[in-house]
Amino acid sequence: MLQQPDATLYEGKAKILYATTDPKVVIQEFKDDLTAFNAQKKGTFFGKGAINCQISATLFRLLAEKGVPVHFRSLDSPRRMVIDRLEMVPLEVVVRNRVAGSLTKRLGIPEGEELSFPVIEWYYKRDDLGDPMVNRDHIRILKLASDAVLDEIRTLALRTNEILLPFYRERGLILVDMKLEFGWNSSGSLVLGDEIDGDTSRLWDAGTGEKLDKDRFRMDLGSVKEGYEKIYERVVGHAVES
Amino acid sequence: MLQQPDATLYEGKAKILYATTDPKVVIQEFKDDLTAFNAQKKGTFFGKGAINCQISATLFRLLAEKGVPVHFRSLDSPRRMVIDRLEMVPLEVVVRNRVAGSLTKRLGIPEGEELSFPVIEWYYKRDDLGDPMVNRDHIRILKLASDAVLDEIRTLALRTNEILLPFYRERGLILVDMKLEFGWNSSGSLVLGDEIDGDTSRLWDAGTGEKLDKDRFRMDLGSVKEGYEKIYERVVGHAVES
Numbered sequence: 460m461l462q463q464p465d466a467t468l469y470e471g472k473a474k475i476l477y478a479t480t481d482p483k484v485v486i487q488e489f490k491d492d493l494t495a496f497n498a499q500k501k502g503t504f505f506g507k508g509a510i511n512c513q514i515s516a517t518l519f520r521l522l523a524e525k526g527v528p529v530h531f532r533s534l535d536s537p538r539r540m541v542i543d544r545l546e547m548v549p550l551e552v553v554v555r556n557r558v559a560g561s562l563t564k565r566l567g568i569p570e571g572e573e574l575s576f577p578v579i580e581w582y583y584k585r586d587d588l589g590d591p592m593v594n595r596d597h598i599r600i601l602k603l604a605s606d607a608v609l610d611e612i613r614t615l616a617l618r619t620n621e622i623l624l625p626f627y628r629e630r631g632l633i634l635v636d637m638k639l640e641f642g643w644n645s646s647g648s649l650v651l652g653d654e655i656d657g658d659t660s661r662l663w664d665a666g667t668g669e670k671l672d673k674d675r676f677r678m679d680l681g682s683v684k685e686g687y688e689k690i691y692e693r694v695v696g697h698a699v700e701s
Numbered sequence: 702m703l704q705q706p707d708a709t710l711y712e713g714k715a716k717i718l719y720a721t722t723d724p725k726v727v728i729q730e731f732k733d734d735l736t737a738f739n740a741q742k743k744g745t746f747f748g749k750g751a752i753n754c755q756i757s758a759t760l761f762r763l764l765a766e767k768g769v770p771v772h773f774r775s776l777d778s779p780r781r782m783v784i785d786r787l788e789m790v791p792l793e794v795v796v797r798n799r800v801a802g803s804l805t806k807r808l809g810i811p812e813g814e815e816l817s818f819p820v821i822e823w824y825y826k827r828d829d830l831g832d833p834m835v836n837r838d839h840i841r842i843l844k845l846a847s848d849a850v851l852d853e854i855r856t857l858a859l860r861t862n863e864i865l866l867p868f869y870r871e872r873g874l875i876l877v878d879m880k881l882e883f884g885w886n887s888s889g890s891l892v893l894g895d896e897i898d899g900d901t902s903r904l905w906d907a908g909t910g911e912k913l914d915k916d917r918f919r920m921d922l923g924s925v926k927e928g929y930e931k932i933y934e935r936v937v938g939h940a941v942e943s
Contacts, residue, residue, distance in 0.1 A: 565833040566825070566843060578838040583808070591807040594836050596820040601808060 472498055473511075473658055483645040485544045486535055489515075489654070495677040497589050502676055504684045509537040510691045510699060511656040516540055517695050518623065518655045525622045527615060528650040530642070545642030545652045548604050551582040551590060552612055554620045555636040559661050559674075561592075562636075571635075571668070577620050579613055584640075611649055612641050619651060627662065630693040632671070635661035657690045664689070714740055715753075715900055725887040727786045728777055731757075731896070737919040739831050744918055746926045751779040752933045752941060753898040758782055759937050760865065760897045767864045769857060770892040772884070787884030787894045790846050793824040793832060794854055796862045797878040801903050801916075803834075804878075813877075813910070819862050821855055826882075853891055854883050861893060869904065872935035874913070877903035899932045906931070 468476040468485060472494040477486040489508035494501050512534070519531035530542040555578040558568045562578070583593045583601065598604055604612070616639050627634045637660035640653035653659070657672040664671060670678075671686040688699045710718040710727060714736040719728040731750035736743050754776070761773035772784040797820040800810045804820070825835045825843065840846055846854070858881050869876045879902035882895035895901070899914040906913060912920075913928040930941045 564830060565835065566839060567827060567830050574842055576838075576841070578842060580836060580838070585809060588806065588809050592834065592836075593807065594822060594834075596818075596822070597808060599818070600816055600820060 473508075474654065479541075483544055484532065485542055487540050487542050487654075488512075489538045489540075493658070493673065493676050493683070495673065497586060500677070502683070504687075506699065507684070507687060510687050511654060511658055512538045512540055514656040514691055514694045515654040518626075519651075521626060522619060522622055522651065525618075527619055527622065528648055530644065530650050530652040542652070543644040543650060545644055545650065547584075547640060547642040547652065548608065548612065548649075549584040550593075550598070550603055550612075550640070551584055552616045552639045552641070553580040553582065553636060554578070554616050554639065555580070556620070556624065557633070557635045559635045577617060579616060581609075582638075608649065615641065615649070615651060619655075623655075627693075628665065631665045632690070632693055633663040633665050633668075635663055637661070657687045662690055715750075716896065721783075725786055726774065727784055729782050729784050729896075730754075731780045731782075735900070735915065735918050735925070737915065739828060742919070744925070746929075748941065749926070749929060752929050753896060753900055754780040754782055756898040756933055756936045757896040760868075761893075763868060764861060764864055764893065767860075769861055769864065770890055772886065772892050772894040784894070785886040785892060787886055787892065789826075789882060789884040789894065790850065790854065790891075791826040792835075792840070792845055792854075792882070793826055794858045794881045794883070795822040795824065795878060796820070796858050796881065797822070798862070798866065799875070799877045801877045819859060821858060823851075824880075850891065857883065857891070857893060865897075869935075870907065873907045874932070874935055875905040875907050877905055879903070899929045904932055 466478045468478050473490050473492060475488045475490065479486060489512040491503045491505055491507045493503060493507065516531060516534050519529045523529050530545055532541040535541050555562060556574060558572045559570050563570050581593050581598060582590045584590060595609065598609065619639060624634050637655060639651060641649055642652045644650050660672060661674060662672045663669060670680060671689050675683045675686045691699050708720040710720050715732050715734060717730045717732065719730065721728060731754040733745045733747055733749045735745060735749065758773060758776050761771045765771050772787055774783040777783050797804060798816060800814045800816065801812050805812050823835050823840060824832045826832060837851065840851065861881060866876050879897065881893060883891055884894045886892050902914060903916060904914045905911060912922060913931050917925045917928045933941050
């Protein structure tokens with residue numbers, strides 16, 4: 460099943476996709492780079508790619524076991540995973556359990572407040588536009604996805620949240636919110652893609668309330684690496700090997 | 702039916718509401734002030750209040766004739782109308798027929814492009830937050846309106862658009878978009894409130910494409926008064942008396 464990378468298909472801010480000899484399969488490599496505010500702020504730390512790759516692999520395996528269709532196939536190396544090649548839906552789906560980030564300003568509710576149900580938001584994946592929030596009418600106008608596909612994505616996103624919330628809770632982590640992306644694999648199935656880790660999720664220590672995710676980097680809180688390592692330890696189940 | 706104003710109930714950026722001796726009825730007075738960008742930009746011109754009041758009165762009468770429930774009862778003076786006292790739904794409903802304003806940046810589509818169907822957007826009426834765009838989940842969290850009420854508002858907003866589009870078209874005006882507000886009157890009916898004019902609608906000359914609405918003020922295009930007067934002439938049916 461493992462393939463050698465032979466060509467860069469796509470290089471993004473935090474990941475590189477390599478083609479393999481199987482057109483249905485690609486390798487997703489996690490970079491050590493960190494970006495925020497639409498790549499206006501940049502950073503890096505050695506090992507971040509491997510940490511996020513293994514957190515994502517653990518969570519994708521868990522989700523697959525629970526019946527959520529995912530792109531993940533196997534780990535290829537500490538920072539590379541073999542995944543289904545997807546045609547992505549150009550939307551980011553944000554699932555929120557507590558108020559943080561842009562939602563504090565949008566609703567005028569203090570950070571940390573628990574939401575009475577998970578809130579879903581759609582963002583149009585367009586770096587040049589700053590990934591704006593969109594509603595269903597906008598999505599229809601842009602023909603990004605049909606209503607039926609949006610309903611399916613919403614259901615999968617909420618199911619993913621239902622699975623991850625208790626998983627994190629049992630490990631002393633609060634899942635504040637997360638960004639998910641979906642795409643179509645070569646069999647025509649809609650599956651969860653991208654990554655799930657401290658780059659794309661807000662995770663707080665349940666005991667201290669300490670932010671452990673990319674907000675440490677965004678907000679210049681320091682100890683960015685240590686935050687990611689704490690997420691790794693709780694999710695993967697052992698300390699990061701150095 | 703006419704009442705003397707005896708107390709200011711509310712003073713907004715462009716209108717003042719006065720209580721009357723009938724608790725079910727208020728007087729809505731249109732100010733000559735113009736504001737934009739959440740009142741960071743301010744202006745005024747003599748007669749603007751009367752122009753907008755009479756445009757709104759004409760449009761509310763038309764909508765009422767066509768079966769849309771409205772707050773409007775009668776004109777009290779050139780810049781004052783007698784209306785149902787409403788408990789407002791704290792949402793602005795924007796109906797868009799063409800791309801303009803914030804939608805150009807949100808979707809990356811050039812200004813003026815026709816939308817294949819009218820797009821609805823919801824904004825949370827909160828000056829201190831800058832009236833942010835919200836989706837149905839946000840509205841549910843904030844308990845601003847039930848899903849049934851949102852559906853009813855959406856239907857009324859689209860019906861209003863269906864009535865006004867040909868009305869304007871026959872008068873050489875393109876209705877690019879408009880902001881509507883709804884509220885509950887003393888009988889518990891949901892009715893269209895606020896105002897409908899060049900302050901709250903984008904209206905372009907169908908022949909020349911010239912902007913005639915508040916965008917002249919927002920964008921420093923000059924001849925703001927002349928733009929509003931052109932809208933008045935087309936909608937009310939005769940020139941502004943000076």
